[in-house]
Amino acid sequence: MLKGTEILSCAQMRAIESAAMASGEVTGLELMERAGRAVAGQIRLRWPKPGRVTVLCGPGNNGGDGYVVARRLHRAGWRVRVLGLENTPGPDAAKMKRLWQEIGPILPLEANLLPTAPDDLIVDAIFGIGLTRPPEDAIAALLTQLADVTNPLVAIDCPSGLCLDSGRFLSQIAPRAVLTITFDSLKTGHLIDAGLEHCGKVIVADIGLSHWRRYRQATRPDGKDVTLPRRITSHHLRISDLDPDTMQQLGKQSSAHKFSHGHALIISGMAPGAARLSARAALRVGAGLVTLCPEEPPLDIPTPPDALMRRWLDEPEDMAHALQDTRVTALCIGPGCGIDRAAALLPPALAARGPCVLDADALSAIAIDPNLWDALHDGCVLTPHGGEFARLFPDLTRRLSDIPATGPAWSRLDAAQEAAARSGTCLLLKGRDTIIAAPFEQARIVTSLDTPWLATAGAGDVLAGIITGLLARGFNPFDAASLGALIHAQAARLFGPGLIADDLPDMIPQVFRQMGV
Ligand SMILES: NC(=O)C1=CN([C@@H]2O[C@H](COP(=O)(O)OP(=O)(O)OC[C@H]3O[C@@H](n4cnc5c(N)ncnc54)[C@H](O)[C@@H]3O)[C@@H](O)[C@H]2O)[C@@H](O)CC1
Ligand SMILES: [K+]
Numbered sequence: 001m002l003k004g005t006e007i008l009s010c011a012q013m014r015a016i017e018s019a020a021m022a023s024g025e026v027t028g029l030e031l032m033e034r035a036g037r038a039v040a041g042q043i044r045l046r047w048p049k050p051g052r053v054t055v056l057c058g059p060g061n062n063g064g065d066g067y068v069v070a071r072r073l074h075r076a077g078w079r080v081r082v083l084g085l086e087n088t089p090g091p092d093a094a095k096m097k098r099l100w101q102e103i104g105p106i107l108p109l110e111a112n113l114l115p116t117a118p119d120d121l122i123v124d125a126i127f128g129i130g131l132t133r134p135p136e137d138a139i140a141a142l143l144t145q146l147a148d149v150t151n152p153l154v155a156i157d158c159p160s161g162l163c164l165d166s167g168r169f170l171s172q173i174a175p176r177a178v179l180t181i182t183f184d185s186l187k188t189g190h191l192i193d194a195g196l197e198h199c200g201k202v203i204v205a206d207i208g209l210s211h212w213r214r215y216r217q218a219t220r221p222d223g224k225d226v227t228l229p230r231r232i233t234s235h236h237l238r239i240s241d242l243d244p245d246t247m248q249q250l251g252k253q254s255s256a257h258k259f260s261h262g263h264a265l266i267i268s269g270m271a272p273g274a275a276r277l278s279a280r281a282a283l284r285v286g287a288g289l290v291t292l293c294p295e296e297p298p299l300d301i302p303t304p305p306d307a308l309m310r311r312w313l314d315e316p317e318d319m320a321h322a323l324q325d326t327r328v329t330a331l332c333i334g335p336g337c338g339i340d341r342a343a344a345l346l347p348p349a350l351a352a353r354g355p356c357v358l359d360a361d362a363l364s365a366i367a368i369d370p371n372l373w374d375a376l377h378d379g380c381v382l383t384p385h386g387g388e389f390a391r392l393f394p395d396l397t398r399r400l401s402d403i404p405a406t407g408p409a410w411s412r413l414d415a416a417q418e419a420a421a422r423s424g425t426c427l428l429l430k431g432r433d434t435i436i437a438a439p440f441e442q443a444r445i446v447t448s449l450d451t452p453w454l455a456t457a458g459a460g461d462v463l464a465g466i467i468t469g470l471l472a473r474g475f476n477p478f479d480a481a482s483l484g485a486l487i488h489a490q491a492a493r494l495f496g497p498g499l500i501a502d503d504l505p506d507m508i509p510q511v512f513r514q515m516g517v
Helices: 010-022 030-047 061-075 091-100 137-146 195-196 244-250 270-282 315-321 339-351 360-368 370-376 386-392 395-401 412-423 459-472 477-495 505-513
Strands: 005-009 052-057 079-084 121-125 152-154 181-185 201-204 234-236 263-267 289-293 326-333 356-358 380-382 426-429 435-436 443-448
Touching: 005 010, 010 030, 030 061, 030 091, 030 181, 030 201, 052 061, 052 380, 052 426, 061 079, 061 091, 061 121, 061 152, 079 289, 201 380, 244 505, 263 270, 263 339, 263 459, 270 289, 270 326, 270 459, 270 505, 315 339, 315 426, 326 339, 326 459, 339 356, 339 360, 339 370, 356 360, 356 459, 360 370, 360 386, 360 459, 380 477, 386 395, 386 412, 395 412, 412 435, 412 443, 426 477, 435 477, 443 477, 459 477, 459 505, 477 505
Parallel strands: 052 079, 052 121, 121 152, 152 181, 181 201, 234 443, 263 289, 263 326, 326 356, 356 380, 380 426
Antiparallel strands: 005 234, 426 435, 435 443
């Protein structure tokens, strides 16, 4: 079963930590020592020669981790400066602070004391998952300055000011880390919105909590009650997460024939190149047959690929007629279609209630016609980019653009999940942090920060085609959309610079080979 790596919310992380401590098998102090040890270890791995480091320690346990890092780097021969706060932190952090004070002083946590030498490392241990409101006064000034420094910045749990539930900054200006070390699991904010860009490389350190992540009993056998972690609701999906069943399903069996892999119809319209890109992608991803459906009679169209079939589809009745063929297993409407043509063809297309990708002009048509909206069903996959999402869900987009005053801030993940619930369809919100949400399902995130060349005309048409091809082959909408996003990003990654949308479908065989399909 397609799954991915669990992502936790901050509340889930806290619940797991509480469950671990309530068990009596580990203390908060021990967890803090493990966390600090993991961070110091990662720093020494990447900067093997001891240098100079300034550790910025905030008011809570994130700061406590910072004091552990300071102690451990000092022990490893680093020249360590610590900037911290006077107010007494919680008991564990206070203990770690005292242990550091036996080694060295604590300077005030002020912007003017940031290092001036450009090579000095900075460890950001000001705020982690405990940030609940925008930083103020001296800390706000320090974060502003921190956003400007060019020194390598290592963040403990996250760059300070980031809301780890939403990936949005509660501070006005955000520091940018080269390396972030987080604990036990990724949090949503590492993967979406500004967090994706500002965390740098994210390392997940195992601090021995995984047992309690799976823990589901309210009372342990020894009679102790523990706080239950809430259900895991989202996953990060990467090529390495694919399971043998999915890979087998992506492959083709020697006994199968073309109809075993479905038949996709791709509606073409005023910009036929877009639909051809979708159709080519649907073929490459393994649909048995793909038919391009233009509005003019396709008497003599010499455009490749020759493997494409063509069928004239003009009036709504033509669509209804085409969908009576039970061998048609998926439909794609939107790329280059034209809003009027999409609006005319959508009623019979949706009435057939088969698997269907709705992209581009189909989304614009749905945004202005409540009847089309009402006809959506759970076989549909909506694939909006930010602008199309804003037309479909203006209120959700407004919430995303409001400056958050408290954490957890409303996130792109929240928006995609709410949109999927409202529409009753699977929804794929495109971006470098593509979010795939389906009603009553866990959401998935596919990241592609390292594929800037995907920002090119036609890339979305290819994605729509890949998903349509996978739907045609029998993948359910949630899996088809998730795998589609994954294959699409990997195709761009493998091609690299110079990519145009036409290249993407032809990279799919290489993606499959790399996956081991
Ligand atoms: N969850 C876990 O399993 C573990 C967490 N650890 C660390 O503990 C951190 C969480 O610690 P805390 O809960 O103490 O929270 P933080 O250390 O992230 O934040 C410190 C405190 O600052 C206060 N605060 C929030 N917003 C503020 C603002 N704008 N201005 C001033 N003060 C503000 C809050 O009261 C919060 O408790 C994690 O990020 C991680 O670094 C580790 O020590 C070990 C294990
Ligand atoms: K931090």
